[in-house]
Amino acid sequence: MERTFIMVKPDGVQRNLIGDIVERFEKKGFKLVGAKLMQIPTELAETHYGEHSDKPFFGELVGFITSGPVFAMVWEGENVILTARKMMGATNPTESDVATIRGDYGLTVGKNVIHGSDSPESAAREIDLFFDSKELISYEKDSDKWTY
Ligand code: RTP
Ligand code: MG
Secondary structure (H helix, E strand, O other): OOEEEEEEOHHHHHOOOHHHHHHHHHHHOOEEEEEEEEOOOHHHHHHHOHHHOOOOOHHHHHHHHOOOOEEEEEEEOOOHHHHHHHHHOOOOOOOOOOOOHHHHHOOOOOOOOEEEOOOHHHHHHHHHHHOOHHHOOOOOOOOHHHHO
């Protein structure tokens, strides 16, 4: 079953959005297989956002993501990578649809509440960067048979 890395960014934690975001993914039918509140060290932030190291906003991005605790999660389910990106909405909240997380709660591209892996390769890389395999749990739920 597919897995993806999802993170409530420091603005989302400060604005009390952890519960809402977890609830959206739970109600959709996805399964939480790992989660932790953490403060991202600068080096991990630079590695995580390495694809943007040449961009003018890189310093600001690393500064923001390390500015306070984040809530890091791994979610599992059919097509979870692409579906999570749809649930998040477009990167810039001025372009994200209503009823998406960024569309409902974001106003600026710099503080857009949530991160989610954008491909199977990113998901594998980011899960490995943020979680030890011992922190991820495979388990059955009675509701699985009503979801699939
Ligand atoms: P994320 O990686 O955080 O999930 O966001 P994303 O895939 O939707 O967007 P991405 O292109 O990977 O950009 C990473 C983050 O950089 C910030 N950004 N700022 N000032 C700007 O023009 C600009 N462009 C991107 C955003 O906070 C974005 O989430
Ligand atoms: Mg991205």
